[in-house]
Amino acid sequence: MKGSVQTLESRVLQTLEYNKIIEYVAEHSTFSAGQTLIEQLTPENNFEDVVRLLEETDEALAILRLRGNVPMGGMKDIRPHAKRAQMDGMLSSVELMEISSTIRASRILRQFIETIIEDEDVTIPHFIAKKEAFPILTDLEREINHSIDENGHVMDGASEQLRSIRQGLRTQESRVRERLESYTRGRNAAKMLSDAIVTIRNDRYVIPVKAEYRSHYGGVIHDMSSSGQTLFIEPDAVVQANNEIRNLKVKEQEEVERILIELSLSVQTVAHDLFVLVNLLAEVDAILAKAKYGTAHKYTKPTVNDKGYIRLSQATHPLIPVEEAVANDIEFGKDVTTIVITGPNTGGKTVTLKTVGLCTLMAQAGIPIPALDGSELAVFNAVYADIGDEQSIEQSLSTFSSRMVNIVDILQKYDEHSLLLFDELGSGTDPQEGAALAISILDEVHGKGARVLATTHYPELKAYGYNRPGMTNASVEFDIDTLSPTYRLLIGVPGRSNAFEISERLGLDKQIIDRAKSFTGTDRGEVESMIASLEDSRLRSEKDADETHAILLETERLKRELEEEWNQFNQQKEKLETKAKEKAKTIVEDAKREAEAVISDLRAMRLNAGANVKEHELIDARKRLDEATPAGNQPAPVQAKAAPRPLQVGDEVQVLQYGQKGTLLEKTSSEDWIVQIGILKMNIKESGLEYVKPKKEKQPVVTTSVRNRSGHVKLELDLRGERYEDAIQRTEKYIDDALLSNYHQVSIIHGKGTGALRQGVQQYLKNHSRVKGYRFGEASEGGHGVTVVELK
Missing domain, CATH: 3.30.1370.110 (Ribosomal Protein S8; Chain: A, domain 1)
Known part of the structure; x- marks a missing residue:
């Protein structure tokens, strides 16, 4: 919708419990930066932005439906690391490893999206745009991986100097351990040592010596046991070697720091790209979290409009357990812009208000809604709600005063592009005055063009919608037989009090009930009668609708059966055609083999008998050749391809019906030729002959092999x-x-x-x-x- 942009107040979000929805959505996030983005997610009030958010979520729903999940592992919020690198700080090996891991995760995600584009019939322009915006930081990833392993440890191969230092350190440590282990294996070890082990104290190798034998080993005491009976001594023989180890460790640390500083400088050069990368990954994670939340609860993506029109199909409150929630169809915003729901308390009126408000907020944040596919919602500049008892203790205000303060605030801010939700409008004061105020407030907001959903239990509002254009009444169904609400919303039918019916079923004397009815007045009785008539009409309509629906289902069943029978007929037809073709192919192949056998026999006869082939032998061969054709006595002429030139005597031709080559001897008529096939002469129609070009001598051909590589390699x-x-x-x-x-x-x-x-x-x-x-x-x-x- 167009108009001034207003913000959705945090009080409304709290009242409609939008924050709880956000908590549930955030649980589906896998990336800390994405979770933060979800926690900060507020509904948009710009129509184009809302359309974009819902399209992004719809793409994520399609990806999850096709692939089940999206690779988002290994991502870290490395923005603090990049910030410190920008300030010339030295990053730790773990921080550098997290940067490499995040770059690798983005590369895997980019490849995943590319495979979807190639392999799946799905359109995901928003994900493609984000993928294209990912900075390519493969060089930094490779540089870090060359120096730091996946556990965040600087590897020996990070530099030749570090490799040399660590080799020397391992050699020196091995010598010290061997020297000390010689003490632990000595013949006096069991007597003088508390335990035959080599241990470390203050980064120096020592042995545990009983206190009374300290002078035997000499050296430096680095520690003692709590009882004082054991001293951890570094013998004189290894002091110098331990000093050398200490020096090598200092050199190792210096070289490690040099490597980390060098890598930190590399991070510094691409710090901005790292910020962009993390922000994009967070956006993708947030979109997927919304889609995962919708998939987990079987929610759907609604269409949206900027006309203030709402149509929810079988909508439920998302915070009510699915086994307890009652689905309702709710539609207004075109001809009817204000709905007043009347009826007894605990009937579900407030839940209906919150369902509409919460679905609107969810859609404007790009979150799937708890309604059937095809539902439609409007994008409002603001949603205002006055629901529940918001009494201010500090200001010593009554319930009515507290509610009125909120309503006054709403009336000062709303416009025609707002959605207003009023629960028990005008309650908390004198019923007559409260009803009058409620009618006046509804007239005001309705007249300004806002979309309004209000609940009330005042009887004066039951006939309110019948004499005002653009308004309608609604109620929540109440089952008199069970004395309990069904929570079904009935639009167009105001609610009845049902007090007399309930009292009578509970055993109150009928005389008392009749006397009470006489006190209600004629108008009240007429209104109740009108409502009862409307309910009867609704029940008849529902019955007719059920019967129509049953007929529709039966028609659809018959249609499906006819389609199945038609498909079976076509399949059977195709099978018979295929079988017939295969049989015909077999006959032709048999005929061809027989013809080839005849030709082969004729050739053998010519070779064996020369020119002395008997006439009856030629007749027999001709008869076998005729019988070999699948058409019967006379083979049907096969249409030849267009000849490159008119046929002439002496031309070599292909006899199509026999699959043999021959030479033209004589043209007997405009359509017939005498053809020499081996030693046979046959009269063949010209349409069954195809000219064969004489073979030319082959020229050497030089070929060039070109290897064509695909621009993309699959995983x-x-x-x-x-x-x-x-x-x-x-x-x-x-x-x-x-x-x-x-x-x-x-x-x-x-x-x-x-x-x-x-x-x-x-x-x-x-x-x-x-x-x-x-x-x-x-x-x-x-x-x-x-x-x-x-x-x-």
């Missing part, structure tokens, strides 16, 4: 159905392509079968220098039919 290779040699060749090429694409992990699908293909692939991987390792897939990845490969 898996499917070898099922491949021959063994072809599969190994494809595996070799695929591993090369994956290494060029900088993949660290890929999957090869070989199936289970006999296991020969699996063994061949794994044997190849075992001998590949760039394969770090491989394993069978997990159950969710394909089990023993898949090999997951880790690349260096």
Whole structure:
């Protein structure tokens, strides 16, 4: 909707329990920065922004429906690390590892989105836009991974100097331990040592010596036991070696710090990109959290409009357990812009108000709503609610005064682009005055064009909507037989008090009830009669609707049955046609084989008998050739392709009906030729002949092999159905392509079968220098039919 932009006050969000919805949505977040984004999520009041939020959520719902989940592991909120790097601070190895992990997670997510674009029939423009905006920081990831392992430890290979220092340190430590262990193995060890071990105190190697033998070893005492009976002594023989260890550790620390400072400077150069990356990952995580929340509860994405129109189909309150919630259809905002719900307390009127308000807030925040697909909501500039007892103790205000303060505040802020929710409007004061105030307030907000949903128990408002255009009454159904509400909303029907009916069912004397009815007045009785008539009409309408629905279901069933029978007929028809074609093909093939046998026999006769072939033998061969055709006595002429030029005597032709080549001898008529086929001469129609060009001498052809590489390599290779040699060749090429694409992990699908293909692939991987390792897939990845490969 157009108009002045107002903010949704935090009091309204609290009143409608929007904050609880946000808490549930945040539980589905997997990234701390995304969770923070969800916790700060407030409804938008700009129509284009709301449309974008809902489209993003709808794309996430589609992705979850197709893939089940999205890889979001390994992400850390590294913005504080990037900020400290910008301030020339030295990052720790753990912080650098978290930066690398986050970059890697973004790369995996980017590849995941790319595979969806390639493999799935789904449109996800918002996710594509975010993927395209991801900064590419592969160089920094590679630089960090070269120096720091996944546990946050600076590796020996980070620099040649560090490798040398640590090798010297390990050598020196080994010597010290060997020297001290010689003391623990000495013949006096059991007598002089408390325990035959080498331990460390103050970063120096020591042995536990009984106090009375301290002078035997000499050296430096670094600690003693709580009883004083054991001294941890560094013997003189290893003091100098321990000093050397200390010096090497200092050098090690200095080199580690140099490496960390160098890496921190690399982070500093791309700090802005890291901020952008984390913000984008947080946005994706927040969108997925909303979609996961909707999927978990089977909520749907509504359509939205800027016309103030609301149509909820089978909507429920999202905070009421699904087994207890009653679904209702609610529609207003076009011809009817104000609904007044009347009826007894505890009937569900307040729940209806909160359902409409909360669904509106959820939709304007891009969160799926608890209603059937096809529901529609309006985007309001503001939602205002006066629900419940908000009495101010500090101001010593009564319930009525407290509520009126809130209503006055609403009336000062609302406009025609607002949604107003009033619960028990005008309550807390004299019924007659309260009803008058309620009518006046409703006239005011309705006249200004706002969308209004109000509840009341005043009888004066029961006929309120019948004489005012754009207004209607509604009620919550009450079952007289069970003396309890059904919580079904009935739009167009005001609520009845049901006091007399309930009292009579509970055993109150009928004479007392009749006397009470006489006190209510004629108008009250007419209103109650009108309401009862409306309820009867509604029940008849519902009965007719149920019967119509049953007929519709039966019609749909018959339609489905007819469609199934028609499909079966078409399938049977296709089967018969296929069978007929196969039979015809078999006949033709048999005929062709027989014709070839005849020709072969004729050739053999010519070779064996030369020119002395008897006439009856030629006649018999001609008869066999005619009988070989599937059409019967005379083969049907086969239409030849358009000849490149008119046929001439001496031309070589293909006799299509026999599949043999021959030479044209003579043209006997405009349509017939005498053709020499081997030693046979036959009269063939020109339409059954096809000119054969004379073969030319082949020229040497120089070919150039061009290898065309696809611009994108998938994360898996499917070898099922491949021959063994072809599969190994494809595996070799695929591993090369994956290494060029900088993949660290890929999957090869070989199936289970006999296991020969699996063994061949794994044997190849075992001998590949760039394969770090491989394993069978997990159950969710394909089990023993898949090999997951880790690349260096």
